[in-house]
Amino acid sequence: MATNTKASSKTRKITLIGIFAAISTVLMFFELPLPFMPPFLKFDPSGVPILLSSILFGPSAAICVTLVKDLIHVLSTTTGGVGELADFLVMATFSIVVGLIYHKRSDAKGVALATIAGTAVCAVVGALANRFLLIPFFSKIMPLEAIFAACAEVNPAIDGLNAYILFGAIPFNLIKGLLLAVFTFLLYRKLEGFLKSYIRP
DSSP states (O other): OHHHHHHHHHHHHHHHHHHHHHHHHHHTTOOEEOTTSOTTOEEOTTHHHHHHHHHHHOHHHHHHHHHHHHHHHGGGOSSTTHHHHHHHHHHHHHHHHHHHHHHHSOSHHHHHHHHHHHHHHHHHHHHHHIIIIIHHHHHHHSOHHHHHHHHHHHOTTOOSHHHHIIIIIHHHHHHHHHHHHHHHHHHHHHHHHHHHHHHOO
8 A cells, every 4th residue: 555655656757747847838938138137138928837846846846947948849949959958957057956946945945945955056056058059159140249239229238348247247147036036936835735745745
């Protein structure tokens, strides 16, 4: 009986992770530009199911959800897969931080603390991803001067690479992380009982 119960719990876990991956994949199509941000940096809510999966099942599950989502989206990429790789690095790091902290404090305050800490780390990793992945890729398609000129149209402070990182990439990922943190926290509070009862043996 114990074996059957354990198998049933594992099946429910795999099912829910699959649902999170499907939802995250769909949500990634809903991109929104943010005011004063470079035009190619857009927010999408696909990180919410990723963070929820990290809270419920740990970072490894969240990384799987992120990987599935980005592999599907790479089929229709406009960045040669570089954008999806950057997204994977940022969200995988975010989910690792969230999962590890929530494991130490498994309550609503733990979710708030974990997502805020994850946001800070997300900003650093996002800045590095833009510096070493996205900008080098786009510079092969478009001259850096043209890239920064396009950014300056929405934010005149962005007049070079360092300014792009400081006034574009870092604030974008802070805003993105905070929005994901708020949405994740609200959904967690709303669905906590159901989700925990669903995966409980």
